[in-house]
Amino acid sequence: xxxxxxxxxxxxxxxxxxxxxxxxxxxxxxxxxxxxxxxxxxxxxxxxxxxxxxxxxxxxxxxxxxxxxxxxxxxxxxxxxxxxxxxxxxxxxxxxxxxxxxxxxxxxxxxxxxxxxxxxxxxxxxxxxxxxxxxxxxxxxxxxxxxxxxxxxxxxxxxxxxxxxxxxxxxxxxxxxxx
Amino acid sequence: xxxxxxxxxxxxxxxxxxxxxxxxxxxxxxxxxxxxxxxxxxxxxxxxxxxxxxxxxxxxxxxxxxxxxxxxxxxxxxxxxxxxxxxxxxxxxxxxxxxxxxxxxxxxxxxxxxxxxxxxxxxxxxxxxxxxxxxxxxxxxxxxxxxxxxxxxxxxxxxxxxxxxxxxxxxxxxxxxxxxxxxxxxxxxxxxxxxxxxxxxxxxxxxxxxxxxxxxxxxxxxxxxxxxxxxxxxxxxxxxxxxxxxxxxxxxxxxxxxxxxxx
Numbered sequence: 001x002x003x004x005x006x007x008x009x010x011x012x013x014x015x016x017x018x019x020x021x022x023x024x025x026x027x028x029x030x031x032x033x034x035x036x037x038x039x040x041x042x043x044x045x046x047x048x049x050x051x052x053x054x055x056x057x058x059x060x061x062x063x064x065x066x067x068x069x070x071x072x073x074x075x076x077x078x079x080x081x082x083x084x085x086x087x088x089x090x091x092x093x094x095x096x097x098x099x100x101x102x103x104x105x106x107x108x109x110x111x112x113x114x115x116x117x118x119x120x121x122x123x124x125x126x127x128x129x130x131x132x133x134x135x136x137x138x139x140x141x142x143x144x145x146x147x148x149x150x151x152x153x154x155x156x157x158x159x160x161x162x163x164x165x166x167x168x169x170x171x172x173x174x175x176x177x178x179x
Numbered sequence: 180x181x182x183x184x185x186x187x188x189x190x191x192x193x194x195x196x197x198x199x200x201x202x203x204x205x206x207x208x209x210x211x212x213x214x215x216x217x218x219x220x221x222x223x224x225x226x227x228x229x230x231x232x233x234x235x236x237x238x239x240x241x242x243x244x245x246x247x248x249x250x251x252x253x254x255x256x257x258x259x260x261x262x263x264x265x266x267x268x269x270x271x272x273x274x275x276x277x278x279x280x281x282x283x284x285x286x287x288x289x290x291x292x293x294x295x296x297x298x299x300x301x302x303x304x305x306x307x308x309x310x311x312x313x314x315x316x317x318x319x320x321x322x323x324x325x326x327x328x329x330x331x332x333x334x335x336x337x338x339x340x341x342x343x344x345x346x347x348x349x350x351x352x353x354x355x356x357x358x359x360x361x362x363x364x365x366x367x368x369x370x371x372x373x374x375x376x377x378x379x380x381x382x383x384x385x386x387x388x389x390x391x392x393x394x395x396x397x398x399x400x401x402x403x404x405x406x407x408x409x410x411x412x413x414x415x416x417x418x419x420x421x422x423x424x425x426x427x428x429x430x431x432x433x434x435x436x437x438x439x440x441x442x
Contacts, residue, residue: 017241024245031246036324037356050246058238069296076300082324083295121229133233140191140223141230146184161184172222 003029005077012064015134015152020061027057030078034085043089052092056085065142124175132167139164187223190216194223290401293439297432298394299387301349314342317349326353344370344377348388355391360399367392382424389419390429397436412440 001007003026011023031053038049060081063069069080125133134153138144144152150160192198193206210216303318313336320329330353333346340346347370354363370388396415400408416437423430 020238020241021245024242025249028245028249033322033324040324040326040357054239054242054246057242058235061238062234078322079298079300080295083298087291087295117225118229118232121225122233125229125233136226137230137234139187140226141234143191143195143197146188164184164187 003027005071008077009064009069009071012061013152015065015138023061024057027060027077027081030057030081033078034082037082037086038089041086041089042093052085052089053081055088056081059084059088062142120178121175123178124171127174128167128171131163132170135160135163135167136171186216187219190219190223191227194220194227290397290439293436294394294397294401297436298355299390301345301352301387314340314346317346321349321353321356324356326357329353344373344380348391351388351391351395355395355398358398358402360395360402363395364392364399367395383427386423386427386429389423390432393419393433393436397440409440413437416440 001011001022008023008026011019011026014020031050034053034056035046035049038052043049043052060069060077071077125136128136135149138149139146146160146164147157150157153160155163189206193203198206210220301318301321303322313332317329317332317336320326320332330350333350333353336343336346347366351363351366351370354360354366367388371385371392374385393412393415396408396412400412416433420430420433420437423433
């Protein structure tokens with residue numbers, strides 16, 4: 001499959017790891033431009049430029065899945081990724097003098113969740129099967145309507161409902177057993 | 180509690196702040212009547228937060244794995260990347276994001292997002308097949324992010340070249356990317372000033388020039404946050420909206436920008 005912008009977006013929306021990898025490989029063509037721009041913006045270390053590039057690719061994939069990115073006639077994915085990487089670096093550079101937060105059990109004042117709770121839930125998510133993890137991520141993070149989820153995964157709506165119910169139950173069960 | 184997808188979606192929307200104030204009020208009344216729902220609300224809140232971290236990390240690892248298979252730079256040379264360092268830097272950035280310390284790695288504002296997505300780079304004439312090597316080089320350097328080199332190459336091309344106006348447009352884009360908004364605006368205004376005397380370019384080209392100028396004004400305001408710059412941006416937007424073709428994409432973007440800056 002050719003690495004056109006349209007094809008990249010189609011691959012991302014397939015929600016399969018193999019398609020994700022193909023999309024990521026297609027977007028590798030954007031890397032020279034992005035790391036060159038980051039270099040010109042004062043980020044000297046190649047490793048760090050790669051990090052910001054990687055994060056901007058991740059940001060792009062998430063935006064596409066949340067339907068927050070529109071492919072217009074002349075807009076190019078590489079331009080978007082490069083711009084995002086540049087802006088994230090510039091924003092990071094502005095604030096880099098602030099100290100990193102300390103303490104494993106910091107309570108986030110925004111939402112009252114402690115780091116410990118978040119870490120337990122992360123570990124529980126990691127223990128889910130790929131299918132279970134896929135549906136809870138689609139439901140809670142990407143906010144994918146269940147009928148759209150069913151269509152994209154080629155299952156019935158009722159199957160999607162059952163899948164969600166089972167995944168939630170398993171997740172809660174695993175969460176209880178984690179220390 | 181018997182699973183009801185509709186109520187789960189409603190809970191998720193509540194947690195994500197997607198409800199209108201009326202819907203929120205109605206839902207909070209429901210919570211009072213059915214206190215057992217609070218457990219689900221707490222679970223959804225945790226899932227939304229942790230889901231974001233987990234998905235971001237999963238995708239990040241995927242991207243890293245693919246890059247490990249292909250660590251080449253723009254000249255096609257293999258680049259030695261210290262992936263441990265990449266991981267360390269990324270972990271630092273991710274840790275800041277997931278710890279909610281947004282002031283260290285701030286999320287893009289709506290305005291920043293708009294500028295990123297609203298920007299449209301110049302057409303690549305090499306695709307049209309009607310160009311020489313001398314003309315294609317500045318475009319190639321632009322696409323690779325070598326903006327200063329692109330500018331210096333443009334400056335070597337004679338004014339009499341038939342593609343000179345497009346190259347000047349490219350120069351305006353180069354200055355925009357370099358963050359020299361004043362110079363970019365000056366060049367783009369200069370191009371617009373030539374419009375009455377040039378017939379060969381269509382409305383789409385002129386709208387693209389006008390839109391790029393708006394983006395430059397918008398970036399300038401975004402960096403300065405000066406009221407004067409906002410006023411200039413508003414004035415330029417008004418002029419652009421009055422003159423642009425309502426059917427084309429630039430017009431729609433301009434209208435969206437106008438709404439964004441008025442909020």
